[in-house]
Amino acid sequence: MTSTAASKVSIEFNDKVVRQFMVASIIFGVVAMLAGVFIASQLNYHQLNLAEWLTFGRLRPLHTNAAIFAFVGNMMFAGIYYSTQRLCKCRMGNDTLSAIHFWGWQAIIVAAAITLPMGLSRGKEYAELIWPINIAVAVIWVVFAVNFFLTLHKRNEPSLYVALWFYIATIVTVAMLYIVNHLSIPTSWTHSYGIFGGVQDGLVQWWYGHNAVAFFLTTPILGIMYYFLPKAAERPVYSYRLSIVHFWSLVFLYIWAGPHHLLNTALPKWLQMLGMFFSLMLWAPSWGGMLNGLLTLRGAWDKLRTDPVIKFFIAAVTFYGMCTFEGPLLSIRAVNSLSHYSDWTIGHVHSGALGWNGFMAAGMFYWLAPRLWNTKLYSVGMANFHFWIGTLGILLYVVAMWISGIMQGLMLNQVTADGLALKNTFLDTLQAIRPLMGLRIIGGGMFLVGWLVMCVNLWKTIRSGTPVNEVREVAVLQHGKTDTMGMKETFFNDPTACTFGAMLLIFGWIFLPPGADIASLICACIFGYLAVRRFQKTSHTWANWYDRLLVNYLPFTVLTFVAVVIGGLIQIIPTITVNSAKNVEDRVQKLYEPLELAGRDIYVSEGCYNCHSQMIRTLVPDVMRYGDYSRLGESIYDHPFQWGSKRTGPDLAREGGQRPDSWHYEHLMDPRSMSPQSNMPPYAHLNTKAFDQKTLPRKIAVLRQLGVPYPPMDATEIKMKALEQGVKIATELKKSNIVVRPDSEMVAVIAYLQKLGQFEQPQVEESLTKKGQGVPFPLGPVIPDNSRRADGSQ
């Protein structure tokens, strides 16, 4: 490969942008963790919901967005910009793009920090930002992508190192996920309705949400691990072969795992099963990354004692291993029935976010700072202190959340001796976990203290040096043999043909009608056997093809995109055809009246979904506590869906009609007046504001566009309807000596809460004609659940 080198040039890396991203990440790390400790405290001390814009519902999105996009985002960019330039032996593609990327990203973060506390939210987790900011994110991401691929294009190193594979997967996949999950139609400058609704929205949201974890918090950090860990350990990477297998299996399998956030819900069972099994299959590929990290240190374990960087990396990789073992475990439907909606999940994500991301970030920053400022680390002792207090903090946090989640789950499931009633109220279980929520504050606080110590340490380090941009002599690559692979060579070869062939047959097994499915499975087995035989005989041609692929960045990117796109297509497209009122055989949601819709938008904007689910699962304790299990059709008009992911408070799917309006009024004004010892923030401010009448007609018009069957109504009619209903509720409240404005947000929210759970039966002919039609177009496995219900359990 040295033969391609003709001349040498001197190259100055753009290390300035690395320094900028690094400092931004450290600062936003403090912000994200402070917000975390604060909202954790709010759960135990409701008095900390100091003002309307400081309520838990509004700050929790701020915490998650700050942690993911501001803290880890900036850290990821720092790592990618530093390592890509060195692995490509050239300066970043374009300095202007680098600068736009940096400043654009920070502007987005500031915009998020302002809009989220204002209650401007799309109401989907980690996708809360409003549509103008969404567009900015997409644009900046494209700027980043162009900058990155320009760098690959002009690289002076023919072959792509494994870190770059992960960066490529990150850039391509995040763009796809982000754009699809944010498709929406604006109703004003600050509000929009997503184009998906109900179960469809749920599926798209968790396809996005789960893979935000995968492709924003995992793959780029794995890439960073592959660069910085061997650099710090000064040891060769454990196994190149393992890199290949775990990279491709990871990016292919991850995409499928989204439905494991919707287990035991109204989501069709075949999707739940795919989500569960792909999560289980994901365990090995994830651990492949951990092994390649840990085993790279073989022969360098002594450094663990002396070098804080190695300490952080090893702990991070270990937490990654723990977390990716826990993930598949939590994806098993039986385990999930206990763990879901509980603190266990919260503990799980924090062992990833603090342990894996937080410690990888710290290790990388300790390694980078002396190099970027040409100096020595100010204090190894402080770094060691950071390591220990951080580790203890995470462990305390995670263990507290394990106990809390399991305890609350078990308590919620407890029944009386005759088995006919529940033993504990929701509030009982909340009181039981309060000490554990207290421990969490301490654990998180310890991690924050460690982080602040790092800030001081790095500040002193930076002050003792001066910023330097590394300059290197590199051999210029002549682009004769690289980047010449065509479509044919990319797709028509043994490895891709065997992979796609086997995949096609497996999908045939899942989707084809009876008879053909088994035939397809048998063919898949035979095909798999032949493919393995072929691989054993001609493995060197496979290896040669892969070596060729590595010197061709575009074909590599195309194949990566194909690998990540398949899972989403197969899961989402059939669901899009299912989710229309015609296809729902059981129940259909009643349309929201204008006032109820206004109330719903307030519910979404206040972030109620952060604590209240609207999904009664097909589990006995859920049905006993909250009523009949939720059906697929009961939320089809919900843009966005509000199934939720955590029950800090009880489920609200059938809250409508359970209590008097006056109860809701008193409860919203001061939750503790009706539910003693509740930790819900007060919502007295709803009483003082009028709901937004002006945009209601536009909102209903947009929903009609999205397929919600509202009858044609003009603007006056809509406003009149809303006010009439408001007057009705206000009159009802008057009877209990409560005076409210009929146009207040309070009245709108009460109207919405009283509507929850109302449905009607779809027309009979439709459900009759549906039966016995053979395989319907909405592709799904051939034994639908309902036919089984008819002939009973076997």
Added chain:
Amino acid sequence: MDSKKPAPNNEPTLRDHVYDGIQEYDQKLPNWWLCTLYLAIAWFVIHWLCYYQLGLGSSDTFVIDKAMAEMQSARDKQMASITDEQLWALSRDAAAVEAGKATFMTPGMCVTCHGADLSGMLSGAKLPGLPLNDQEWKHGGKPTEIFKIVRKGSPDITKGMAAWELVLGMKRVSEVVAFVLSHHKEGEPVTRAADSPPLAAAK
């Protein structure tokens, strides 16, 4: 692979390509690791085959519908055995009344709306609940009628009392009713409120 070095004395193969000082071994994949991958795949195939092709196992809705139906029939059986006389008898049973009082007085339960003295008042202010210590009964004053209101809530629960059966369970509901009845005498006159809904047969 043309870029292989012969492996001297058990050292794994080191690929000779160097990326910014980083080299890679080319080791075989650990067997136990491959095993976990294969096992997960096999589990998927077998489970899917059993559920969708062989029809083993029941659907979620079938399981839950069956469980809830069984529970309902057990509840109905319990219900059928409860009479006015039994509830009056229970209201003279100190242990039951004490247990009922404990439930009644639990914050967030009955006491919130009906008051600790059952008067429906709290220091002069009217609470959402009706008084339970007088002889006027909006929904009927027979023990089984009171029992039904506690279980199912008022006929329109958005305008009255919530249903407590699922929260409390049959035993605690009957204890609470016993506690309320302990403030009354069997055979005392019962009047209906001016706004009483027409009486439905108490079940």
